[in-house]
Each structure stands twice: as C-alpha cells, then as structure tokens.
Amino acid sequence: MNIKQVEDYEAMSIAGAQLIMETVKRLENPVLGLATGSTPEGVYKQLIDAYQRQQVSFRETTTFNLDEYVGLAGEDPNSYRYFMDDKFFDHIDINKQQTFVPNGKADDLQQECEQYEQRLKDHQEIDLQVLGIGVNGHIGFNEPGTSFKTRTHVVNLAPSTREANARFFNSMQEVPEQAITMGIATIMKSEKIVLLVSGEKKARALDQLLHGDVTEEFPASILQTHDNVQIIADKAALSKVRV
Template identity: 65%
Template sequence: MQITEVKNYDEMSKKASEIIMKRIQDLPKPVLGLATGSTPEGMYKELVQVYVDGKISFSNTTTYNLDEYIGLPREDKNSYRFYMNDRLFSHVDISKEQTNVPNGMAKDLKEECNDYEESIKKSGGIDVQVLGIGVNGHIGFNEPGTSFQTATHVVNLAPSTIQANARFFESEKDVPKQAITMGIQSIMKSKEILLLISGAKKADAVYQLLHGEVSEVFPASILQQHPNVHLIADEAALSKVKENGMRSLR
C-alpha cells in the first residue's frame, strides 16, 4: 500500500484530482469507480476546474458509482445520482449514458444488482476506484460483517452509518435504511484503488486499516491484500499511525 501524507483536506483533494487526471489522460477509455459523501467533494471540484482549464476531457470516460440509496428517485437532492450530477457530471463533457449509478428505485433490486455487475464486466472493469472509509471500516456501504466474497447487493445500513449521513437530510429519520452497493469482491477487482481519508475522526480507522488484522469485522482491512492501493491521508487522519510509527504495507 502506497501512503501519501498531505497537510490537509485541500491538499488531499488536489493530489487525488491529479492522479485521476493522469489516468484520464493516459488511458484511451478510462473506467472510473466513483464515491460520494463529503470526502471526494474537493476532488470533484478540482476535476471540474482542470476541465474548465482545458487540461482534460471526459468524453471517453465511463464511470460507475459505488452505491445508491434505495427508495430515493434520482431527482431527489439526497440521491447519489443527484450528487454526482451536481458535483461533476453536469459540469464536464461526459455523456450521461457513460455515467452509471445503481437504480435505487428499480422494481427488481436483485436484477438491478446483477445488471450492474454485468455492465462493469462489459466495460472491461474499473481502472481506478475512488474510496473513502467509514469510522466503522465500511467501504461503499459494505458494513462490518459483510462477506469479502460479495458482489453488488442490497444492504441494510448500520445505525452508525445512518447517523453519519443524517447531516445531509432534514433529520435522521429521513435517511434511507437500505442501499445498493458494489460488493467487496467487486471493489477488489478494480485495477487500482485510490483511498482518500481526512480528519481526526478517521484516525482510529486509519490505524486499524494499516495495523489491524484482515477481518470482515472491519471491511476496509481487505485492502491490505489488494496489489495497487494508494492511500492519500492528511495529518489529522494519520495522527494515530504516526504516534506508533508509520509503515507501508506491501
């Protein structure tokens, strides 16, 4: 695991955008796995700017988002489709047909999950997957206890995840209780993983990620076994690791 320490959130966002920009420039038909939430917002802002500056084009890029709430229409301001349109897609030259977000309103959710997996496969697989990490170690919406062998599936959200996401809704009771998420097996098939972590509240999670055992109790721990993970974390997120001596896992 390659670890890059940056000073703060803004530096993390800029570094991440530079890596994504290079992949878009270098690959003929890049396939990006994208994430939502507060962590990647700065990265998307940077990517929009480099597009405006004429440094990249998204016209040959295909994207797959990690997850989507069940029960929220795509027009809902709290849906992840709305988030992606608002933060990135509507501001760059990417066709909406090349952007993929699970359909949380699908009548047959199991079929939607299977179709999503098949679409990723047909695209040639994800070249670089952007990830954040939850305080409980979840990646995507794969909560503690999720099998490492899962493909895209329906998940019941943990109370801690619902609570963490409540800030985006009027109240905690408005947060959906289920979501569709890429499975851990799906994530691990990505050729490269770009893991972004910022803030002191994630310091314990970063420590466990780097120094803990690989266990389904802490889903992100499986990333120790991926051959190409680049962790970009700020000083606050790495504070506990640095207290005990930084190490890079191979």
C-alpha cells in the first residue's frame, strides 16, 4: 500500500479527484467504483469543478456504487442514489443509464444482489475503486466478521455504523438497519483501490489497517493483500499511526 500524506481534507479531495481524472482520461471506457458519505464529497466537488472547466468528460464512464440502504427509494433524500445524483451525477455529462446503485427497494433483495454482481462482471470489473474506512474497519457496509469471500450481499448494519450515519436522519429510529453492499471479494477484484481517510476520528482505524493483522474482524485489513492500493490521508488521520 502506498501512502500519500496531505495537509487537510481539501488537499485529500484534490488528490483523490486527480487520480480519478487520470483514470477517466487514460481509459476508453473507464469503470469507477464510487462511495458516498462526507469523506468523498469533496472529491466530487473537485471533479464537478474540473468538468465545468472542461478539463475532463465523463461521457464514456460507467460507475458502480458500493452500497445502498435497504428500504429507501432512489428519490428519498437519505438514499445513496439521491446523494450521488445530488452531489455528482446531476452536475456532469455522465449518462445516467451508466450509473449503477443497488436498488434498496427491490422486491427480491437476493436477486438484486446477484444482478448487481452480474452487471459488474459484464463490465469487466472496476478500474478504480474509491473507498472510505469506518471507525470499526468496515469498507462499503462490510461490517466486522464479514467473510473475505463475500460478493454483493445484504448486511445488517452495526450499531456504530448506524450511529455514525444518524446525523443524516431526523432520528436514530429512521436509520435503516440493513443495506446492500458490494462484498469484500468484489471490492478486491478492482484494478486499483483509492482509500480516502480524513480526520482524527479515523486515526486509530488507519493505524490498525497499516500495522494490524489481516483479519475478518477488521474488514479493511484485507487491503494489505491487494497489489495496487493508494491511501490518501490527511495529517489528522495519520496522527495516531505508528512509525
């Protein structure tokens, strides 16, 4: 794993956007794996700005999102489909038909997972996968204890994960208890992985990722075995990392 230390969140966002733009410009039909939440939001702002400056086009790009809440329709402001449209897709020239997010309202969730996995295979997997890391080491919504062999599946969200996301809802009771997520094995098939880490609250998790054992109790640890991982972390996130 390569580590790029940057000054702060904005610098992390700029560096992350630069890697994505390099991939989009280099490949004829790039496939991006995207994440939601506050960590990558700055990256999307940078990419929108670059598009508006005519520095990059996403016309030939296909995207797959890591996850979606079970029970939320795409037009729900708390859904990840809504987040991606609002924070990124609506502001660039991407073909919306080529932006894939799991359907959290599917009648048959298992079938939805299988179909999502098949769509990924149809696109020859992901060229660049953007990830964040949870304080408990989750990647996507793969919580501690998730098998490294998992493909796209339904997961029960850990209390700490629901609490971390509760700020986006009116109350804790409104936070969904389940989500559809790309599995760890699915994520690991990506050609390149970019892990964005910002803030002191992620510092212990980053230290464990870099220096801990590879164990299913800390899902992100599997990244130690991938041969092309770029970590972009600000000073606060690196503040507790052992030298």
